Amino acid sequence: MSAFSDTPVNPGGPYRNHREVPRFTLVASIELREPKSDTRISGRISEISRKGCYVDVLITLPEGTVLDVRISRDQGVFESEAKIVYVQEGMGMGVTFVNTAPEQLKLLDSWLAEISS
Numbered sequence: 001m002s003a004f005s006d007t008p009v010n011p012g013g014p015y016r017n018h019r020e021v022p023r024f025t026l027v028a029s030i031e032l033r034e035p036k037s038d039t040r041i042s043g044r045i046s047e048i049s050r051k052g053c054y055v056d057v058l059i060t061l062p063e064g065t066v067l068d069v070r071i072s073r074d075q076g077v078f079e080s081e082a083k084i085v086y087v088q089e090g091m092g093m094g095v096t097f098v099n100t101a102p103e104q105l106k107l108l109d110s111w112l113a114e115i116s117s
Contacts, residue, residue: 023049024115028073030055032082032095034065043092045071050108052082052096060087069095078108 026048032041032055043057053071061067063084071078080100084093100108 021049021051022116023047024112026053026073026111026115028071030072031070032057032061033068033070034061035068046092048108048112050097050105050112052085052094054092054094056092058090060084060089060091060093063087066098067095069097073111075111075114076107078104078111080104 024047026045028045028048030043030045030053032043033039039061041057041059041061043055045053046056047054048071053069061084063086065084067082067084069078069080069082080097082095082097085096086094097108
């Protein structure tokens with residue numbers, strides 16, 4: 001089981017709809033940066049939770065890759081470290097947020113409260 005327990009490593013498996021925290025539909029821009037090589041990928045997210053998000057991108061990186069993420073929308077910019085927990089080649093990646101600063105979690109919580117109401 002991955003560290004991102006609300007999304008299984010095998011996204012098509014029997015636990016696909018089992019979530020530890022609720023996910024919400026949110027379309028926003030995202031920039032991913034792999035710090036070791038300074039590889040940058042731009043994409044969009046389609047789902048988000050307090051623990052992570054799903055990134056719609058054609059170019060994927062390997063599972064386990066550590067990233068810096070920056071999600072932009074009208075209501076601000078959320079930044080956090082993240083780790084890729086599963087990959088769907090040519091479609092996207094599930095990432096979990098790690099070591100997120102408290103002020104960034106506060107911003108994320110405000111977004112989740114807004115979109116859940």
